Amino acid sequence: MPDDLAAKAVRTKTRRRFATLPSHDLCEIASLDAAAIYTRLGTQSDGLSAASAAVRLKQFGPNRVVHERRLTTLEELWRNARTPLNLLLLILAITSWFLTRDARSAIVIAIMVMLSVGLGFIQEHRSSKAAAQLARMVQVRATVRRPGMPEANTEDFAEIPLEMLVPGDIVRLSAGDMIPADLRLLSARDFYTNQSALTGESLPQEKSGAPAHGGADDPFATPNLCFMGASVVSGFATGVVVHTGAATCFGQLAGKIVQARGLTSFDAGIAGFAGLMIRFILVMAPAVFIINGLTKHDWLQAALFAVAVAVGLTPEMLPMIVTVNLGRGAMLMARRRVIVKRLNAIQNIGAMDVLCTDKTGTLTQDRIILKKHLDVHGNDDDETLMLAYLNSHFESGLKNVLDQAVLQHAECDVHLHPLTGFLKIDEIPFDFSRRRLSVVVRRQEEAPLLICKGAVEEVLTVCSRYTLGGKAAALDAASLPDISAVAEGLNADGFRVVAVATREFPAVQTAYSAADETGLTLRGFIAFLDPPKETASGAIASLRDAGVAVKIITGDNELVTRKICHDVGLEITGLLLGRDLETMPDADLALAAERANVFAKTSPTQKARIITALRAGNHVVGFLGDGINDGPALKEADVGVSVDTAVDIAKESADIILLDKNLAVLHEGVMAGRSVFANIIKYIRMGASSNFGNMFSMLGASIFLPFLPMLPIQVLTNNLLYDFSQTAIPTDNVDADYLARPRNWDLGNISRFMIFVGPISSIFDYATFGVMLYVFGSWTHPALFQTGWFVESLATQTLIVHIIRTAHVPFVESRASPQLLAASLIVAAFGAVLPFTAPGAALGFVALPPLYWPFVAAFLLGYAALTTAVKVWFIRRWGY
Secondary structure, X not given: OHHHHHHHHHHHHHHHHOOOXXXXXXXXXXXXXXXXXXXXXXOOOOOOOHHHHXXXXXXXXXXXXXXXXXXXXXXXXXHHHXXXXXXXXXXXXXXXXXXXXXXXXXXXXXXXXXXHHHHHHHHHHHHHHHHHHHHHHOOOEEEEEOOOOOOOOOOOEEEEEHHHOOOOOEEEEEOOOEOOOEEEEEEEEEEEEEOHHHHOOOOOEEEOOOOOOOOOOOHHHOOOEEOEOEEEEEEEEEEEEEEOHHHOHHHHOHHHHOOOOOOOHHHHHHHHHHHHHXXXXXXXXXXHHHHHHHHHOOHHHHHHHHHHHHHHHOOOOHHHHHHHHHHHHHHHHHHOOEEEOOOOHHHHHHHOOEEEEOOOOOOEOOOOEEEEEXXXXXXXXXXXXXXXXXXXXXXXXXXXXXXXHHHHOOOHHHHOOOOOOEEEEEEEOOOOOOOEEEEEEEXXXXXXXXXXXEEHHHHHOOEEEEEEOOEEEEOOOOOHHHHHHHHHHHHHOOEEEEEEEEEEOOOOOOOOOHHHOOOEEEEEEEEEEOOEOOOHHHHHHHHHHOOOEEEEEOOOOHHHHHHHHHHOOOOOOOEEEHHHHOOOOHHHHHHHHHHOOEEEOOOHHHHHHHHHHHHHOOOOEEEEOOOHHHHHHHHHOXXXXXXXXXXHHHHHHOOEEEOOOOHHHHHHHHHHHHHHHHHHHHHHHHHHHHHHHHHHHHHHHHHHOOOOOOOHHHHHHHHHHHHHHHOOHHHOOOOOOHXXXXXXXXXXXXXXXXXXXXXXXXXXXHHHHHHHHHHOXXXXXXXXXXXXXXXXXXXXXXXXXXXXXXOOOEOOOEOOOHHHXXXXXXXXXXXXXXXXXXXXXXXXXXXXXOOHHHHHHHHHHHHHHHHHHHHHHHHHHHOO
8 A cells, every 4th residue: 555655646746757748649549549549640551751850840840859959069168157257257357457447457357258168169069060970979769650751661650760759650679679759559469668767656557558438647657658758668669749848748858857877987086176276266366355455555456366366276277178078088988989978977987897798699799590400308409499489589679689589590491391380379578587588370271389489497497297208297306407407418518508498278268467477388499609709818808907807797698608707708706696685684685796797697686786886885887798697787877888779778878889899998998998087187186286386485575575476367367378288188198108007086186286286386486576576676667577587487387297197207107288288388488578568578577687597597407306205205105
């Protein structure tokens, strides 16, 4: 009773949530018969012609929900412009223009805004275009009846991109498909869908094609209606499309009903760093404002300077740097046949330290070959082959690689009689609890014959007899061990074994269900070989060397799994079976999952539990899967990986798609992800430590100087030029040893680096202050002091990048990319020349004396030496 009440509560909540949707036509169509539906929707049982579909596509638009619409150029520009930082800069520009009449500051601030917005827009626009192109490489498709299409089969069904579907189309659905639109089912067989994304009900819902004669006030409780956003769990059906795209229930409430993903480690890291910088700004900017206001007695100028300091502390190019790095990483991975669906997943795949994967197609060639067809004693048996062939031939659902191997078996042409005499009566589809599939056939006047094919253990549980040499005998405690030993021996040799059983029924019976799979007679076994991949052993070793532990999670049995792991050189440190996990508490599972690296005979729910347990142990977990049963685990993982040949639900759940199901390809994706993350961290380390040191110098100078250490316009110009030099960081090389292990956000390490390395620049800033004040006498010449510090500050910031960017000796053991080196030299040279130009004079700079330059050179050498020494100590103490 409580379960019924809970289900009713969920339906009531759903009904309220969808009360405003135009679902009345769905409920009306639910009560109509097929002929009335065709008339209502202007279609027919043969489906729409290509010409009619094209007209409707123009009328209704592509079958895409609203939230998938790409932004226009103006919308992209606006999104890049409406940031708090840009708002702050614009306020500062307006204040400079109207209150202080300082047009120079207003112009430089406007340039900063334009640079930030322009570069961000260009990179985001390029990345979004590239992402759209990559997405088109991995399309979800729908099976639709379109008579006359060149690619259509004998039943006029063909696969088309999901977005081409229109109202009135007749579609066919089977296990693993996504529901492509809002549908009225016409026929269904053991058809179950998961519509939890829409209703919150976690259990699969059974659907049928019968009219709802009693009427329907709740479309989600109506058995013959299916909705975009749901997925097919088992069975097969045909249906007619009623609504597409934004007109579907899913489309109309996409923003509310799509389950939002939690913050990835990448998102959390960016947000955490932003919070760190905000805390520094909230302390530093008011201190600078108060000190300068009290000592200089010009509160407006102090306010402008304090805002300039705040801008200087803020790494305003971070969004652009992140976008460029992620976009570049996505294109790099695409060239390696790895398609990124969500850009933020790039960092997650680089941070991944545990990869969970099925063995089929990753450790093996995914080239299943039917090698043996045997009776219960292990002798060749053509009758077993014929029965398996009939089962696979008449199966209507999703044909897996085992079925395809049976159908393609070369010996079928020799040993099997023509199938024209067989008629299919019914089918009991496969599901992951029974792990078997049955079809019921008959020939001429013979009795209906149920042919069951499935996992050995699950088939044996429903068998009471066996046949050998045409004679039947009881399958009892005496005979079962010998028969089981045949299957176990095949498993130990690396074969995947499927059992075949039968049962005759009275001719009067025409409908069958899973309840009829009892009292079966075991006929024999068929054995498949999936040879190990030649590249698997090397790929596992490469991932292990890169700090990624490979764990196998498979639905196959223990013996086959052990054999494959042995063949590819994967040492088993612990093996758990699905039945071991059933009663295991979460805490115990977390410990067990840490030790074990192979999990066999697992269900879809158990796969997801294993992923959850590993994540609870502070691992960044990736999952590689391509089947119907992999959807929950793909969503649970930090980064879900699938392949372009996967079922729709797997591709839809994944963050990254491999065009080759190969661990070697995934290893390259891991390296690309780490490279992207490394360059983002470089910018953060450089910007945070450099800006912190600069502002620390400003705070100290503000205390004892009778004038501003640098004008607000000069602070902004310094920050602008430095940021410009950093735009080349996404092109930079990454040290091989940095890529050798997973990397993740460590804000504590970044904070320590900023605190220890940042003030080093202040030592040489104060040395510059002393030279400018006591050697060149700038106590009474503020412009000379400000110019001297501007040049030294910009030179040390841009050139010291090459020391901070690597844990090694710069230029000798590790070299920056040519683009980053050129950007650094150009900006430093520009800063040195600027005081001697008219624009420099407009900014308040003056020419520097020749004797100044040896001091700057000495300071640069000293700064480089001291920073290198502190960096080496820091890395030994805390790592890099």
